[in-house]
Amino acid sequence: MLTVKQYVNNPYTSNTFILEEDNGADVYLIDAGFTCSIKELIGSDKKIKGVFLTHAHYDHIHGINEVMKAFPDCGIYCSIDTKQGLYNEKLNLSFYHEEPITLKSGMVTTFGNNDSVRLFENCHLKILETPGHNSGSLSFIVSNYFFTGDSYIPNIPVVTKLKGGNKEANLKSLELIYSSCYGDTILCPGHGPTFKGGALEQAIVTDAKRYNIPFNI
């Protein structure tokens, strides 16, 4: 069975989500903004097989070179714009913080809307393009888990004023995100706690109203 663990990165407050199966050694990460050791993140008996990046902002990619050092065969999956950001410290904003980050090595696979990647037996990850916070922003659906990065953080307005942000694209993406949530969805955003059930529904109703986006439950 699929297990999803949330790791809150320090000092960035962004989330890294760890996807694994019962008794399996392989894990996948959603975002990699961690600064801790790989061992602390996933335990010493696990192996990171792939990292899926919602976007290239430094607080979501900080640990990517550590992953590649520990697991050189690990795949990196992201949008074309995010790939550019991985090699450009100004695009990923790390240039403006104390520790510039660019990807040193690794295989980057790019993909877009409705592509899907097999993680485990009978378990696929589906991609949604959700630009707005950043031009290359993606959201990922795995089973009933919905990883939205910074494209949607319940109860918090989406930041669109950074480089690569776009207000109009954000509205379209939010519409897509809201309509991709179902009764059993567990929404896992790029920062803050996960949301499900009534709390998620209430947040979407309030957020949809804020953006004047029609939303029918």
Ligand SMILES: [Zn+2]
């Ligand atoms: Zn961001």
